[in-house]
Amino acid sequence: MLKNTLFVFVAILAISCSNRIDRKVMLFYNGDASISQYKIVNKTNQLFSSKEFDISGFAYADQIEIDKDGKKYTIPIPKQTGYYVLNISSDTVYGSLKPSRPLVIDSANTAQAKALADSLQQLLEGKNISAANHNYRVLPNELILVSANVEGVRLFPPYKEMYGTVEGPADGSAPEIYKFNATEEVKFELANYRNIYEPVVLKRKPAKK
Numbered sequence: 551m552l553k554n555t556l557f558v559f560v561a562i563l564a565i566s567c568s569n570r571i572d573r574k575v576m577l578f579y580n581g582d583a584s585i586s587q588y589k590i591v592n593k594t595n596q597l598f599s600s601k602e603f604d605i606s607g608f609a610y611a612d613q614i615e616i617d618k619d620g621k622k623y624t625i626p627i628p629k630q631t632g633y634y635v636l637n638i639s640s641d642t643v644y645g646s647l648k649p650s651r652p653l654v655i656d657s658a659n660t661a662q663a664k665a666l667a668d669s670l671q672q673l674l675e676g677k678n679i680s681a682a683n684h685n686y687r688v689l690p691n692e693l694i695l696v697s698a699n700v701e702g703v704r705l706f707p708p709y710k711e712m713y714g715t716v717e718g719p720a721d722g723s724a725p726e727i728y729k730f731n732a733t734e735e736v737k738f739e740l741a742n743y744r745n746i747y748e749p750v751v752l753k754r755k756p757a758k759k
Contacts, residue, residue: 572631573605576696576705578639578688578730591617592638598732600707616691625693632695633703635730637688643708644673645696645730647684650716663746670740674733686730697726708732 577583581594585603588611605614605627613624616638628634637643672678679687681695688694697703701719705728706712718725731739 571604571606572700573628573634574700574703575603575605575634575636575693576707576730577601577603578635578637578643578707580639583638587611588613589615589617590638592619594619594640598639598641598709600710602705623691625691628693628695630695630698631700632698633700633705634693634695635686635688635705636693637690640690641732642690643688643730643732644736645686645688645705645728646673648712648727648729650724650727660747663743667740667743667747670736670743674736674740688730696728699726702726703728705730708735 577585577590578598578600579590579592579594580596580598581592583590583592583599583601585601611627613626614636615622615624618638625636635643635645669678673685673687676687679685686694686696696705701721702723702725704716704725708731712727712729716725716727
């Protein structure tokens with residue numbers, strides 16, 4: 551009887567562990583992508599897209615195969631618990647941890663605008679980027695760890711606005727909110743900040759003589 555009870559307990563434990571989500575990936579790509587176990591098939595076009603998937607069940611493989619318009623290559627499957635970003639798009643993407651409340655930009659505060667512009671310029675140049683700073687630069691065909699807090703991450707991909715209210719995880723803890731942007735989005739935001747402290751003066755069209 552004891553042996554049977556122990557066997558049932560071990561079986562239940564194995565099932566619960568296999569169903570536990572310990573690794574998630576946000577995939578950035580161009581066009582269409584289908585995800586099956588151990589494989590991503592990507593048929594590209596100019597449209598930037600994103601898709602979240604779980605790799606907790608990929609326990610018996612060491613790598614994910616990427617089939618991009620017939621060209622195949624592999625990316626190692628991470629073993630560490632966490633939330634990851636995998637970028638197979640043609641663009642470099644940039645991201646950072648965001649405060650729970652939106653940052654209010656004072657259009658009259660040129661010092662604030664310059665500081666934000668300098669930060670974005672460094673980001674584009676790949677400077678001052680680290681896990682400690684909670685900012686990220688993900689090159690094409692690169693996979694990075696964003697956070698060890700799998701269930702707590704709420705990630706907003708490029709070309710999608712952040713929600714006004716973000717729900718936290720089931721345990722009641724505060725969510726980790728991340729926003730990622732495409733290169734052109736970062737450059738557009740940079741230009742807007744620069745225009746605050748270096749406004750573009752439009753020349754008046756000469757009058758006809």
